[in-house]
Amino acid sequence: MRAPPVAALESRRIAFAILALASVLLGVNCVGGLRPEIGHYGAVAWAQDSTQAAAQDDSAGDTGEFDIKSSPANVAGPWCGFISDSAFGDGTISLQVKQKGTKLSGSWADTFGLSGKFKGKINGDSITATLKARRTKCKIAMVGALVAPNEVSGTYSIFGCRQSDGGTFDITSPSC
Numbered sequence: 001m002r003a004p005p006v007a008a009l010e011s012r013r014i015a016f017a018i019l020a021l022a023s024v025l026l027g028v029n030c031v032g033g034l035r036p037e038i039g040h041y042g043a044v045a046w047a048q049d050s051t052q053a054a055a056q057d058d059s060a061g062d063t064g065e066f067d068i069k070s071s072p073a074n075v076a077g078p079w080c081g082f083i084s085d086s087a088f089g090d091g092t093i094s095l096q097v098k099q100k101g102t103k104l105s106g107s108w109a110d111t112f113g114l115s116g117k118f119k120g121k122i123n124g125d126s127i128t129a130t131l132k133a134r135r136t137k138c139k140i141a142m143v144g145a146l147v148a149p150n151e152v153s154g155t156y157s158i159f160g161c162r163q164s165d166g167g168t169f170d171i172t173s174p175s176c
Contacts (some may be wrong), residue, residue, distance in 0.1 A: 081171030093171065125147075
């Protein structure tokens with residue numbers, strides 16, 4: 001068997017060097033976006049958005065376990081309770097809540113004669129909603145916190161009316 005000519009060996013070396021250089025250059029960009037994790041099954045790496053990785057790094061401690069996104073609390077069903085309005089005084093409110101993931105919707109009525117539909121969101125223990133009153137341009141912006149699995153407390157402000165108003169609320173479920 002004859003040895004390959006020197007020119008052929010040299011061209012193979014150059015091709016290999018170019019391939020190795022391209023692998024290194026492209027590999028750095030690809031591997032730079034991977035986040036290593038060590039769990040029960042050894043080292044694992046996966047592609048992840050750098051902002052998500054930074055947010056996870058800022059979280060309380062690294063347990064070496066995967067972060068699992070939890071489902072929102074289930075707040076569907078009837079809710080009722082007390083409201084303290086700055087213009088009308090104390091009263092009650094009742095809501096019928098429908099839930100699809102983090103999105104909330106439903107109907108509501110209060111003892112002051114207002115009723116209507118609402119849309120909102122739940123994010124962790126925080127609940128926000130906009131209530132629209134029937135037969136009026138008034139809307140109510142509600143911000144509350146789930147202080148217990150069956151209790152929400154917070155504040156509201158009325159806007160879009162001739163006169164602005166607001167107050168506090170504390171509602172529970174399923175005591176309606």
